[in-house]
Amino acid sequence: METILNKLLSSTSGNDAFNQQTLAGAGMDGECRKELEAQWARVCDRLRKEIGDKAFKTWFGEVELGEVKAGKVRLYAPTRFVRDWVSRHYGDRVLAYWQSVNKEVTSVEVNLVPPPAPRRASDVIAMPPVPVPPSFQQPMPRLGPSIGRGSDDAFQGPEARYTFANFVVGKPNEFAYAAARNIAEQDHPLPERNPLYIFGGVGLGKTHLMHAIWHVIRERDPKTRVLYLTAESFVNRFITALRTKNTGQFKELFRNVDVLMVDDVQFICGKEASQDEFFFTFNSLVEQNKQIVLSSEKPPSELQDIEERMRSRLGSGLVADIHSSTYELRLSIIQTKAEHARVPVPMNVLEFLAHKISTNIRELEGALNRVVAHGQLIGREITVEMAQDVLHDLLRQADRKVTVDEIQQRVAAHYNIKLAEMSSPRRARAVARPRQVAMYLAKQLTTLSLPQIGKRFGNRDHTTVMHAVRKIEELKISDLSIAEDVELLKRQLQG
Ligand code: ADP
Numbered sequence: 326m327e328t329i330l331n332k333l334l335s336s337t338s339g340n341d342a343f344n345q346q347t348l349a350g351a352g353m354d355g356e357c358r359k360e361l362e363a364q365w366a367r368v369c370d371r372l373r374k375e376i377g378d379k380a381f382k383t384w385f386g387e388v389e390l391g392e393v394k395a396g397k398v399r400l401y402a403p404t405r406f407v408r409d410w411v412s413r414h415y416g417d418r419v420l421a422y423w424q425s426v427n428k429e430v431t432s433v434e435v436n437l438v439p440p441p442a443p444r445r446a447s448d449v450i451a452m453p454p455v456p457v458p459p460s461f462q463q464p465m466p467r468l469g470p471s472i473g474r475g476s477d478d479a480f481q482g483p484e485a486r487y488t489f490a491n492f493v494v495g496k497p498n499e500f501a502y503a504a505a506r507n508i509a510e511q512d513h514p515l516p517e518r519n520p521l522y523i524f525g526g527v528g529l530g531k532t533h534l535m536h537a538i539w540h541v542i543r544e545r546d547p548k549t550r551v552l553y554l555t556a557e558s559f560v561n562r563f564i565t566a567l568r569t570k571n572t573g574q575f576k577e578l579f580r581n582v583d584v585l586m587v588d589d590v591q592f593i594c595g596k597e598a599s600q601d602e603f604f605f606t607f608n609s610l611v612e613q614n615k616q617i618v619l620s621s622e623k624p625p626s627e628l629q630d631i632e633e634r635m636r637s638r639l640g641s642g643l644v645a646d647i648h649s650s651t652y653e654l655r656l657s658i659i660q661t662k663a664e665h666a667r668v669p670v671p672m673n674v675l676e677f678l679a680h681k682i683s684t685n686i687r688e689l690e691g692a693l694n695r696v697v698a699h700g701q702l703i704g705r706e707i708t709v710e711m712a713q714d715v716l717h718d719l720l721r722q723a724d725r726k727v728t729v730d731e732i733q734q735r736v737a738a739h740y741n742i743k744l745a746e747m748s749s750p751r752r753a754r755a756v757a758r759p760r761q762v763a764m765y766l767a768k769q770l771t772t773l774s775l776p777q778i779g780k781r782f783g784n785r786d787h788t789t790v791m792h793a794v795r796k797i798e799e800l801k802i803s804d805l806s807i808a809e810d811v812e813l814l815k816r817q818l819q820g
């Protein structure tokens with residue numbers, strides 16, 4: 326007698342009469358389809374109860390219901406791996422559960438999602454209504470302005486100037502640079518270096534390195550399919566795909582990719598469904614020995630709101646950090662940039678900038694550009710005084726280096742509460758109000774983002790910080806004593 330397992334395994338090839346349309350249920354009687362979906366939902370419920378949420382999501386989260394034909398139910402798995410795994414490990418149970426809700430079902434088959442109809446190379450970018458990025462085949466397709474709304478949707482290929490040659494290497498970034506070069510120049514991905522995970526603060530060159538990797542890979546073999554997107558774009562596309570029930574197309578985007586680069590993966594934190602989808606995409610590519618490159622502002626261990634399996638996956642390859650820049654590195658970067666400027670910039674001005682603007686390279690570059698533009702447009706000689714004048718807002722910000730620690734200490738002392746209350750979960754007014762004042766001051770006096778501030782106050786959500794900022798702004802108008810407190814604290818901190 327043919328076992329269920331055999332039935333499942335023997336049915337994993339060939340899509341015969343099944344095509345993209347039957348997958349979507351077109352041509353099926355509406356009632357029938359609904360009934361089938363209801364049965365599938367019940368089977369899923371029971372499976373989830375039995376194997377747990379996590380395993381269910383991992384293996385069945387991506388499995389789609391196909392059709393039923395002469396007692397044969399057909400399911401679609403997104404990859405071979407999932408197909409085989411589900412068949413082998415869960416095939417019996419799926420069938421048993423299905424038979425318990427519908428006796429007429431005699432077998433359940435798991436197939437690979439059928440490939441969509443062939444498209445012309447130039448079509449790869451347009452699959453309305455979900456705008457998808459170019460698959461970056463040569464010649465690089467250019468996205469027309471009609472496609473895409475977000476900045477990344479209009480991604481036009483790598484930035485030409487973000488090359489290894491233009492990347493200035495110093496102590497803080499030499500490891501990340503070497504790792505990136507290594508990945509770009511390798512012939513085959515090595516499991517121990519997959520994924521490459523580059524992390525470091527804002528504006529320290531992560532995106533630059535990713536684009537540089539791309540340039541080299543494409544120079545080495547123009548046929549390599551490299552897909553670069555931001556995690557934000559990944560999430561947005563995924564949400565749109567869910568909304569428009571187009572997840573098949575979404576997955577298709579990743580299917581033939583040789584190298585996947587996802588920038589700013591910290592964006593995926595706290596977004597559960599997208600995280601699962603990402604985990605899944607990630608696994609299936611690694612399994613096919615495709616290189617993955619990720620960037621993040623945080624090391625995997627410090628990412629918040631992320632599933633453990635995801636965290637360990639992210640850190641399972643090569644993790645390379647970019648430290649905050651040193652004066653020497655900043656000076657050498659800005660010297661390089663100044664060489665390309667239209668007007669000469671004296672060395673003491675470059676030193677001044679590298680000394681004063683230490684937060685990130687992007688700001689430093691911006692400052693140089695402003696100074697050069699002023700010099701050129703107004704015809705002013707570029708001097709340190711002139712730079713001071715042109716950049717006064719930026720420099721003021723750079724000068725007042727108030728830290729969250731200082732703010733918390735001052736505020737706690739002012740209101741006579743324990744420093745620990747700044748991070749405690751207690752909501753009593755006596756501690757909650759000073760905490761709000763401190764959050765407000767952190768927003769005013771530091772360059773940290775709301776989520777970053779929230780983190781420093783006992784891992785609070787950015788919405789809590791936003792609420793605190795608004796509340797104190799209101800109170801400053803309605804409550805004179807709060808207004809005075811805030812002003813006093815501000816003066817003390819800045820003085
Ligand atoms: P991140 O992605 O880490 O926020 P970017 O890669 O966007 O930062 O870098 C910000 C700007 O600083 C870019 O214009 C980049 O070219 C420049 N930059 C950063 N690090 C370097 C470096 N080591 N050499 C040259 N330019 C750099």
Ligand code: MG
Nearest residue numbers: 531532533588
């Ligand atoms: Mg970046």
